[in-house]
Amino acid sequence: MQEFTQRLFSELQNALPGADALPKAQLQAALESVVRRMDLVSRADFDAQAAVLARTRARLEALEAQVSQLEGNIDPSDSAR
Known part of the structure; x- marks a missing residue:
């Protein structure tokens, strides 16, 4: 799951202008929280x-x-x- 959130974070950085200014740790924690609540399977x-x-x-x-x-x-x- 961490690999998925890392890839998602990387894509967000590429897609959003000024994404480098976003707090990486908080954003990654928020993404992991959202992904964990989703009903996903490997x-x-x-x-x-x-x-x-x-x-x-x-x-x-x-x-x-x-x-x-x-x-x-x-x-x-x-x-x-």
């Missing part, structure tokens, strides 16, 4: 969850295919009993 966490979702989706598709196959194997005359 790229690694996002990628891990995306992989879990992909595996779950593949498993669901396999189970749906299996259910369809089993439904196709049911003898309609057996359901009359």
